[in-house]
Amino acid sequence: MAHMKFKFETLNAFCNEAFKKFGFTEEESKTITDVLLLSDIYGIESHGMQRLSRYHKGIEKGLIKVDAKPEVVFETPVSAVIEGHDGMGQLIAKKAMELCIEKAKTTGMAIVTVRNSNHYGIAGYYAKMAADEGLMGMSFTNSEAIMVPTFASKAMLGSNPIAVAMPAKPYPFFFDASTTVVTRGKLEMYRKAEKELPNGWALDKDGKPSTDAPDVLDNIVNKVGGGIMPLGGSTEQLGSHKGYGYGMLCEIFCSIFSQGMTSNHTHIGGKGGTCHGFMAIDPKVFGDPKDIEEHFSTFLQELRDAPKAEGQARIYTHGEKEVEATKDRMENGIGVDIKTVLEMKDLSEYVGVDFKKYFGDINFEDVNYQSVY
Amino acid sequence: MAHMKFKFETLNAFCNEAFKKFGFTEEESKTITDVLLLSDIYGIESHGMQRLSRYHKGIEKGLIKVDAKPEVVFETPVSAVIEGHDGMGQLIAKKAMELCIEKAKTTGMAIVTVRNSNHYGIAGYYAKMAADEGLMGMSFTNSEAIMVPTFASKAMLGSNPIAVAMPAKPYPFFFDASTTVVTRGKLEMYRKAEKELPNGWALDKDGKPSTDAPDVLDNIVNKVGGGIMPLGGSTEQLGSHKGYGYGMLCEIFCSIFSQGMTSNHTHIGGKGGTCHGFMAIDPKVFGDPKDIEEHFSTFLQELRDAPKAEGQARIYTHGEKEVEATKDRMENGIGVDIKTVLEMKDLSEYVGVDFKKYFGDINFEDVNYQSVY
Secondary structure, three states: OOEEEEOHHHHHHHHHHHHHHOOOOHHHHHHHHHHHHHHHHOOOHHHOHHHHHHHHHHHHOOOOOOOOOOEEEEEEOOEEEEEOOOOOHHHHHHHHHHHHHHHHHHHOEEEEEEEEEOOOOOOHHHHHHHHHOOOEEEEEEOOOOOEOOOOEOEOOEOOOOEEEEEOOOOOOEEEEEOOEOOOHHHHHHHHHOOOOOOOOOEEOOOOOEEOOHHHHHHHHHHOOOEEEOEOOOOOHHHOHHHHHHHHHHHHHHHHHOOOOOOHHHOOEOOEOOEEEEEEEEOHHHOOOHHHHHHHHHHHHHHHHHOOEOOOOOOOOOOOHHHHHHHHHHHHHOEEEEHHHHHHHHHHHHHHOOOHHHHHOOOOOOOOOOOOOO | OOEEEEOHHHHHHHHHHHHHHOOOOHHHHHHHHHHHHHHHHOOOHHHOHHHHHHHHHHHHOOOOOOOOOOEEEEEEOOEEEEEOOOOOHHHHHHHHHHHHHHHHHHHOEEEEEEEEEOOOOOOHHHHHHHHHOOOEEEEEEOOOOOEOOOOEOEOOEOOOOEEEEEOOOOOOEEEEEOOEOOOHHHHHHHHHOOOOOOOOOEEOOOOOEEOOHHHHHHHHHHOOOEEEOEOOOOOHHHOHHHHHHHHHHHHHHHHHOOOOOOHHHOOEOOEOOEEEEEEEEOHHHHOOHHHHHHHHHHHHHHHHHOOEOOOOOOOOOOOHHHHHHHHHHHHHOEEEEHHHHHHHHHHHHHHOOOHHHHHOOOOOOOOOOOOOO
């Protein structure tokens, strides 16, 4: 797994130019870039530069419509339904969470649900938007079907992440996780690294355990069966039905409330159809927000201070690794798999960006690779 | 594992009398009994009669105050904070969800959070209350610390279930699951059955995997370390940090919003301190509730109809097993472990109920057992 390191500023400038070349405005390009790079600086490599190819191919194939503008089609003081018109997920999602935050600040809490969008990057970005405004934020999205429900052999739900962010000291609580054991992005990284998958992650097209990343990814893309296990694995003994249940909760906030496409219907016949859900809650509806933040921060510190398991030096609270990764990436650069860099070169050629201006001469001679998208 | 079978009506009459003898009113006794028996008829044996001893000992030790009345201490149109005054969990929780439903019907959505309560039975009972009124309902509770966070050796969070219920045809969606791999009640059942725990459930006091139910339960009660793993196990590879994260989400709705005790502080020094959280959402804030229900029901049917894994005959949607268990238990009776029946006899003697009137002469001679509470 050959990794190259780039400065945040380089990737930031490159992405901004690339998205402008795709036809997005300066402000839109900045939003999309912000979401992608937050993932990379948070150490979530699967959803940053690694995913550029997905957006490139999505736009190329007409799945993502560059000019689409999200439209509020149903609204109450505590809620809204947004029709995405197949636009870029990040732009629709940001607008949706902004509306959700505005409503929650007025009424105390709000939910905004979205249909006919596209992949929106890391779920946590939007939950964090609420936390940055002093609120508790949640963000949900469905996706192409990758989760195989308990006792099934075919993927029927998406990776269906649930993200939660909330103000705390010394850093906010930030939890962002798929309800599958791992995300598809993780499988893509294993494919690039030509590594076998660990046991307990994936199923082949007959619903049997598999460690073959390229095969599982091909099956997901071709919708022939198999996929990724729910959190808790594939048997009830370790709680497969629970991961599947949290995946359903996500689906309710996304495709059910918005009356959009459930995961099993998205990404068929040149249509994305992704749905999202956003919730914001103002802690002032339960008391003094400062008291609540202090109470929460105390608990988080108690967790970090708890006795460690043998061989473990630290207990992390959610959001702590992201703070440390940010410090590291801003100081030492962002690592990108050379195969991802090749995807970035392909994208540059497609859209007309001077790749060398940003990255100089890179030797791709030994890189034999084809994007999964 | 010797099980006896009793009619629903017998257990119902017995519990109602027992709780009245404890000092609860007729209506209160009915509520407590309803919650416990819903668990048994839903096939969730761990939280029905199996838990009577917990309430018996809780009242005996003064942890649960029979006369306490829940009090709304903070309120907005979309929210309330309830002080439980150490009352019976089921009574406080029912009142809290009633208030939450009433608010949600007016404003579209609401959250009610509770502090200083006690164990409230199955989380799903209260989520179901909302679904019975046409709303989407969620129910959360913390508990004595039993979940060992990723890389810790000491339990710091509760079983922290998240329950979700929502109208659907032919039966409502009903998902009720601890964010630990299993609940403490399941360990209690294994202890009664004198069976080894499966791998991947529990940790000993040093944070190492354990299959010894009595030892793990003793350690939980004595707070000397160890406990149950989060959903996803004890390593990040299979998603331990995710189960821990959902446990944190539960804690936010319960102890953080209510500014009550976090799980690690409850059940110390003769004080319960359990916190709950309830949310209700009226689907009308997203469109026509009938359309939303139909859309959801279609997806649930598609899940049941999906291709099955090798060797599997059915894919269940959440709530389906409960419907079938109810039919079975109402027709064929409710199975109760003889050790639980012995606990019911002890309770009868303590509170002054004629045990024989309900259950006749039972030979407990071979039953050598001591309640964990």
